[in-house]
Amino acid sequence: MTDRWDDMERAALVALLRTRPAGLSWRELTREVESRQSALRLWEEHHPPGLFDEAAQTSALIEAQHDVVSWRELGFLTFMDDLYPSQLREIHDFPPVLFHLGELPAEEIGLAVVGSRQASDLGLHIARSVAAGLADRKITVISGLAKGIDVAAHTAALDSGGRTVAVIGTGVTRHYPTENRELQDRIAAEGLVISQFWPDSPPTKQSFPMRNAVMSGYGRATIVIEAGEHSGARIQARQAVAHGRPVILTDLVVRNNKWPSELIDRPGVYVASSTAEVIETAEHVASGPAQIDALLNAAADG
Known part of the structure; x- marks a missing residue:
């Protein structure tokens, strides 16, 4: 600076x-x-x-x-700028510009909760439970405002009285998808909407993987609830590993896909067998490096 x-x-x-x-x-x-x-x-x-x-x-x-x-x-x-989020500066592909609607704090403890647009009822239930659990623990829920898992996570966080951040793949003056207009405006009023794209930018094929990178960088970790073989959440999990950010995978996503096998043996990648375990692991991760080390040691001893 x-x-x-x-x-x-x-x-x-x-x-x-x-x-x-x-x-x-x-x-x-x-x-x-x-x-x-x-x-x-x-x-x-x-x-x-x-x-x-x-x-x-x-x-x-x-x-x-x-x-x-x-x-x-x-x-x-x-x-x-001094107010640019410090956690984003930690990643190699941080965006040079950032637009935001809503309160942008100097520091924020948040975790990304992501998953498939075509989510199952079970996946949606897990997303809501995880987001509500994070909100109860004063951990910000970060997601991408896409239909499916993202919408479930944002809505559950707000309805639980928590804070949520939407990292979007368009400019901040656009609403995409259009059916999420009301939710996007609510997040801007009660939480935060951020974008790395010019304000009137439309959605593109490239903008969503770029959005995933910012989501990974803004949060302390990424939780993947449910994601297919070609899901953007799969891309974000890989980006998070590249950023040195922890990744928490539900057993739902591990059971139903091949791609998690590439990651589950990597440092900082955890598999949770229940919603309670997802939240417990998320609490450790949100607490910082010392708690992550303790979690790794406990896993090794187990």
Whole structure:
């Protein structure tokens, strides 16, 4: 972070991400900005006066400045801002920008509860029970606002008087799927909705795996309730392992799929045989590294 990080710097970062000079990816641009502690400096390096179309360059920067001002009411943060969630900075694929509706605390103890859109009645029951149990323990329930397991988890957390965070695969001004409009607005009012995409961005095939990575990074762990062989929850479980985040799998997902076999012997991956065991393991994980070590030692002794 830098004291010089202001709206001009934020606008330069937005302009860089939009124009991608030299074909640099967002991740590469983020690293370059971080190394310089300045987006404006990087912009000027790629756009020296007199060498390119200065009118187009100026237009891109001015447009970004206007957008940064208009985004204040949406809750706009860059990775260089002090209020950017510290837990997201811990992962290698953290988003360079973040939009949010609702309260974004400096620190948050939360676990992602994810699973299939085409969930079974048993899966939905487990999701509701787990989310309510986490809410009772003052642990934030994080999910992706998709139908099925996500909706069950969000709703149960709210109805239990707990906090929930929706990490969405569109911009924050969109509602997707449309049937979840009321729930999304309720979460924005009572909890938090966050997105790494421009505010009016539609859903795309790539946006949901990217959303899963942010969900994994924002939470201390991922709980997979029920997920098929090609589910986004399967992708998130793998991302969580790559992030060094614990993963809790229900025996329901382990029994019915082949993909968990790739993960169950990995450090930090737990299989729970009941809802009570899911919540107990989640409590250990939410308590921090010392409790995780104790859980691993107990499993080894058992």
